[in-house]
Amino acid sequence: MRVGFAGTPEFAAVALQALIDAGFTVPLVLSQPDRPAGRGMKLQASPVKQLALTHGIEVAQPRSLRLDGKFPEEAATGRDALVAAKLDVLVVAAYGLILPAWVLQLPRLGCLNIHASLLPRWRGAAPIHRAIEAGDTDTGITIMQMDEGLDTGDMLLIERLSITSVDTTASLHDRLAALGGRMIVEALELAGGGGLKPRRQPDDGVCYAHKIDKAESQIRWEESAEQIARRLRAFDPFPGGATQLEAETVKVWRAEVVEPADVAAEPGTIVSVDTQGPVVACGQGTVRLTELQRAGGKRLAASAFQQARPLRVGERFY
Incomplete structure (x- = not known):
């Protein structure tokens, strides 16, 4: 079986390595x-490209595959590469480009997508983040036969994975x-023998995992302690939680819900401080901030952060 692969970040590179x-x-x-990356903003190849080149695999990087789109010459070059590869199937994982109909129809077995959710829940760009943010207790992987819709194709394989109370997007991503x-790998082995059994996605339970916007990082202290703690886990490693303390912007990376929760203070107010971190009033309940970061600094445990910038009861985050 000749397997093409379309993907960009580390999530996809893990799948490519498994196929190899x-x-x-x-x-x-x-x-x-x-893309430009790092302090010098030098062009950097994606994890998938780096892995492919290590194994001597041809790489194509068109900015679009739409022959009638903004970059028709690059799309035509991509088409030529795909036709020449004589693929039986194209595996897609976090590629980042929409595949037009001609790509979906080109391989003998079509295009199979590795999607990080239990479809139809969390179709779209950020299923891992949104599952944690929403308080889901489980997620998983769906291997899907791609069609022209947004994650609407038939399900081929599906497997669940529990979300723990301490999972961040980083830890859940790796699992x-x-x-x-x-x-x-299992799906392709089954496909080779005609053993895949497509199932339509149910009409109920559809959710869309919209792309994470950096503006979402602003902590809304009027929300409940549980909501704030979940969002911080969902936004680790990007974009984190941002808040203002006096004239300084502070990043908050980790927080835990504290019991008892009832305090008579405005949301964002520090109600107690100890070596484990400051306890902050929320719209409902309180959270202890356990990992913070000053502008231009490093992520620090609360005890180390407080040595550089002491926090006092009565100060308020905004």
Whole structure:
């Protein structure tokens, strides 16, 4: 089986490595164009491109695959590469480009997507973040036959994974990436023998995981302690939680709900301080901030943060 691969970030690179380790022939990889990164803003290849080049796999990086779109010449180059690869199937994982109909129809077995949610819940760009933010107790991987809709295709394989009370997007990402790599290998092995059984997604329970906006990082202290703690876990490693203390912007990375929760203070007010971190009043309940960061500084445990910037009862975050 000749397996093409389209993906960009580390989540996708884990799946590509799984396909390589399983012995599949991968003649072509599609990945997003190199982007400026780091302090020097030098162009940097995606994790998928770096892995592909390490294994001597051809890489194509068109900015679009729409032949009638903004970059028709690049799309035509991508089409030529896909046709020449003579693919049986194209595996897609967090690629970042919409695949037009001609791509979906080109491989003999179509295009299979590794999606990090239990479809139809959390279709869209940020399923891991949104599942944690919403307080879901489980998530998973769906291997899906792609169609022209947004994550609307038939489900081929689905497997659940529990979300723990301390999971961040970073920790859950790693577990889901490993699961996705294992499941896509299983799906392709089944596909080779005609063993995949497509199932339509149910009409009920559809949710959209909209892309994370940096503006969402602003902590809304009028929300409940539980909501604030969940969102901080969801926004780790990006974009974190931002709040203002006097004239300074402070990043909050971790917080835990504190009992008892009833305090007579305005949301955002520090009601107690100890070596474990400041306890802050919320719209409902309180949270203890356990990991913080000053502008231009490093992420610090609350005890280390307070040595550099002492926090006092009565001060208020905004």
